[in-house]
Amino acid sequence: xxxxxxxxxxxxxxxxxxxxxxxxxxxxxxxxxxxxxxxxxxxxxxxxxxxxxxxxxxxxxxxxxxxxxxxxxxxxxxxxxxxxxxxxxxxxxxxxxxxxxxxxxxxxxxxxxxxxxxxxxxxxxxxxxxxxxxxxxxxxxxxxxxxxxxxxxxxxxxxxxxxxxxxxxxxxxxxxxxxxxxxxxxxxxxxxxxxxxxxxxxxxxxxxxxxxxxxxxxxxxxxxxxxxxxxxxxxxxxxxxxxxxxxxxxxxxxxxxxxxxxxxxxxxxxxxxxxxxxxxxxxxxxxxxxxxxxxxxxxxxxxxxxxxxxxxxxxxxxxxxxxxxxxxxxxxxxxxxxxxxxxxxxxxxxxxxx
Amino acid sequence: xxxxxxxxxxxxxxxxxxxxxxxxxxxxxxxxxxxxxxxxxxxxxxxxxxxxxxxxxxxxxxxxxxxxxxxxxxxxxxxxxxxxxxxxxxxxxxxxxxxxxxxxxxxxxxxxxxxxxxxxxxxxxxxxxxxxxxxxxxxxxxxxxxxxxxxxxxxxxxxxxxxxxxxxxxxxxxxxxxxxxxxxxxxxxxxxxxxxxxxxxxxxxxxxxxxxxxxxxxxxxxxxxxxxxxxxxxxxxxxxxxxxxxxxxxxxxxxxxxxxxxxxxxxxxxxxxxxxxxxxxxxxxxxxxxxxxxxxxxxxxxxxxxxxxxxxxxxxxxxxxxxxxxxxxxxxxxxxxxxxxxxxxxxxxxxxxxxxxxx
Numbered sequence: 001x002x003x004x005x006x007x008x009x010x011x012x013x014x015x016x017x018x019x020x021x022x023x024x025x026x027x028x029x030x031x032x033x034x035x036x037x038x039x040x041x042x043x044x045x046x047x048x049x050x051x052x053x054x055x056x057x058x059x060x061x062x063x064x065x066x067x068x069x070x071x072x073x074x075x076x077x078x079x080x081x082x083x084x085x086x087x088x089x090x091x092x093x094x095x096x097x098x099x100x101x102x103x104x105x106x107x108x109x110x111x112x113x114x115x116x117x118x119x120x121x122x123x124x125x126x127x128x129x130x131x132x133x134x135x136x137x138x139x140x141x142x143x144x145x146x147x148x149x150x151x152x153x154x155x156x157x158x159x160x161x162x163x164x165x166x167x168x169x170x171x172x173x174x175x176x177x178x179x180x181x182x183x184x185x186x187x188x189x190x191x192x193x194x195x196x197x198x199x200x201x202x203x204x205x206x207x208x209x210x211x212x213x214x215x216x217x218x219x220x221x222x223x224x225x226x227x228x229x230x231x232x233x234x235x236x237x238x239x240x241x242x243x244x245x246x247x248x249x250x251x252x253x254x255x256x257x258x259x260x261x262x263x264x265x266x267x268x269x270x271x272x273x274x275x276x277x278x279x280x281x282x283x284x285x286x287x288x289x290x291x292x293x294x295x296x297x298x299x300x301x302x303x304x305x306x307x308x309x310x311x312x313x314x315x316x317x318x319x320x321x322x323x324x325x326x327x328x329x330x331x332x333x334x335x336x337x338x339x340x341x342x343x344x345x346x347x348x349x350x351x352x353x354x
Numbered sequence: 355x356x357x358x359x360x361x362x363x364x365x366x367x368x369x370x371x372x373x374x375x376x377x378x379x380x381x382x383x384x385x386x387x388x389x390x391x392x393x394x395x396x397x398x399x400x401x402x403x404x405x406x407x408x409x410x411x412x413x414x415x416x417x418x419x420x421x422x423x424x425x426x427x428x429x430x431x432x433x434x435x436x437x438x439x440x441x442x443x444x445x446x447x448x449x450x451x452x453x454x455x456x457x458x459x460x461x462x463x464x465x466x467x468x469x470x471x472x473x474x475x476x477x478x479x480x481x482x483x484x485x486x487x488x489x490x491x492x493x494x495x496x497x498x499x500x501x502x503x504x505x506x507x508x509x510x511x512x513x514x515x516x517x518x519x520x521x522x523x524x525x526x527x528x529x530x531x532x533x534x535x536x537x538x539x540x541x542x543x544x545x546x547x548x549x550x551x552x553x554x555x556x557x558x559x560x561x562x563x564x565x566x567x568x569x570x571x572x573x574x575x576x577x578x579x580x581x582x583x584x585x586x587x588x589x590x591x592x593x594x595x596x597x598x599x600x601x602x603x604x605x606x607x608x609x610x611x612x613x614x615x616x617x618x619x620x621x622x623x624x625x626x627x628x629x630x631x632x633x634x635x636x637x638x639x640x641x642x643x644x645x646x647x648x649x650x651x652x653x654x655x656x657x658x659x660x661x662x663x664x665x666x667x668x669x670x671x672x673x674x675x676x677x678x679x680x681x682x683x684x685x686x687x688x689x690x691x692x693x694x695x696x697x698x699x700x701x702x703x704x705x706x707x708x709x710x711x712x713x
Binding site for chain 1: 416463468470471473525612617626627632635636637638639640641642643644645646647648649650651652653654655656657658
């Protein structure tokens with residue numbers, strides 16, 4: 001296939017639940033950019049949310065937008081100043097281009113940059129396409145023993161890694177995870193690799209729980225959606241832990257899960273809110289704060305790709321079992337893939353092979 | 355009932371006992387015997403805290419329930435009357451400020467330096483432990499801190515509330531680059547503001563519903579004061595006002611009130627990557643926009659009392675970096691009538707910031 005002769009196509013979000021594969025005209029290749037042929041693209045809960053609602057949080061899709069941001073591919077062309085990459089390199093892409101000039105960027109907290117241009121967050125086009133153009137410094141070379149699908153998994157895994165860093169997971173931290181969906185699972189895998197000696201995971205879905213057990217959870221606890229059950233479930237969790245819960249990750253983000261996390265965590269511990277279930281929550285914040293249980297917030301990740309790749313290369317983390325469904329890049333399959341992902345249940349990570 | 359050893363063998367030790375709801379009685383208080391590492395202190399200055407008032411009104415405070423009569427009060431300073439056999443650091447006549455809580459020193463929390471979280475904590479006037487609004491108390495030597503000559507006993511008693519502010523500023527990492535917002539200009543908001551300034555905060559905005567308390571805060575050094583309402587609908591307008599008053603982003607917000615409205619305002623007003631420190635204990639359960647804040651990596655930091663703060667408080671007072679004297683607005687003597695009046699004054703709030711007993 002010759003460069004320039006093929007028309008680049010992408011999956012465009014045109015309206016609620018309306019995705020169409022259409023031509024995607026790439027911007028010109030800047031001096032520090034590379035052109036990447038996409039090979040593996042995963043679907044995230046936020047992609048599904050954009051698909052269903054044409055918005056996600058404060059991000060509103062006002063015009064057609066290419067969807068997708070969890071991706072990896074091969075380098076097709078490099079800009080004139082690019083030294084770190086060559087044509088043919090297999091790379092995993094970090095989606096967000098920050099400004100590098102604001103105080104947050106210069107302080108190393110570029111994930112909070114207000115000028116962030118992030119794949120698939122309106123109005124920035126995403127990566128579910130044949131080709132994309134991206135800064136070379138956000139494309140990370142994959143070792144030979146790390147597949148392109150694993151490369152695409154670096155994105156969700158990065159959320160888990162960033163959460164574990166912010167929550168300071170160590171060989172001394174006993175961990176509770178609320179939610180055994182894809183984010184709860186990558187957080188669990190990351191926590192283990194950061195040394196957590198004991199990990200309990202809770203969910204309402206028992207098949208997701210048994211999946212989590214297979215992936216290494218020490219204990220699994222089935223919980224309800226009924227807020228009245230918080231007290232009882234906290235006791236169950238604490239009994240299962242056998243000691244203080246040091247850090248809880250709420251990978252769901254509802255009143256119930258946050259209330260459970262706040263009450264279950266030991267004095268001096270942390271609750272890390274990863275999930276974005278509800279904007280406003282009614283929660284027992286004061287009794288937790290009065291035990292110096294801090295609430296740590298998470299927004300995406302920063303400086304995580306090298307570590308993710310190292311964990312995958314050394315097999316300290318195995319993300320492959322999380323990829324439960326695969327689809328090809330055709331109009332019909334794109335729709336089916338999104339429906340499957342939206343369904344949840346036994347669909348953990350849905351992956352496109354291009 | 356006799357006293358404990360020493361020269362004044364005829365005097366009965368009296369204390370203010372919380373007997374039942376809204377009922378305080380000055381009655382004899384028999385002291386425990388003096389251990390080798392204890393000292394006996396003649397109380398001279400005792401302040402009233404919001405929690406003392408809460409116990410008076412409801413006989414409980416959060417999970418702590420007063421099941422039998424208990425001596426009230428915990429913000430205190432006095433003069434050493436007698437020292438235990440192993441005491442080396444203090445001598446009779448020394449003027450000391452007292453840190454109220456005796457932790458166990460055996461649990462992991464204590465050993466790791468988080469003794470304020472010790473599950474076996476015995477804290478003045480937190481049931482079932484007796485407080486210090488009394489003629490005399492017995493207390494461990496290591497929790498009595500000598501006051502320099504230029505620091506009064508009343509200032510010594512103020513070390514307790516000031517410690518809350520100091521501990522909060524440490525947990526929130528306040529420094530010369532931290533723009534600070536304080537929700538609430540009551541005694542805790544004010545000591546937090548004073549502590550933040552001493553930690554180097556370059557700009558401090560303080561908000562309250564009460565115009566008078568705001569003017570006190572301005573006199574005590576707030577850069578800007580903003581009057582706010584109790585109406586939940588006003589949050590976004592107030593957030594704008596606050597951000598304008600700050601000029602630059604809000605790095606750390608101290609919620610020294612602890613209600614859904616103040617916490618919602620705090621979470622929305624704080625810049626990405628900042629912290630909200632929940633100091634006040636207004637409501638147990640709150641409805642707050644936590645997720646949008648967490649998704650900007652605004653962390654919520656909790657505080658429970660303080661740890662290792664007395665030496666720093668005393669140094670701040672000695673050097674004049676902090677002046678707590680203006681916070682003492684009302685003074686009472688130690689008599690039945692005055693004790694009752696003092697608590698009523700404190701409960702009233704308004705122009706009463708810190709009510710102090712002089713014994």
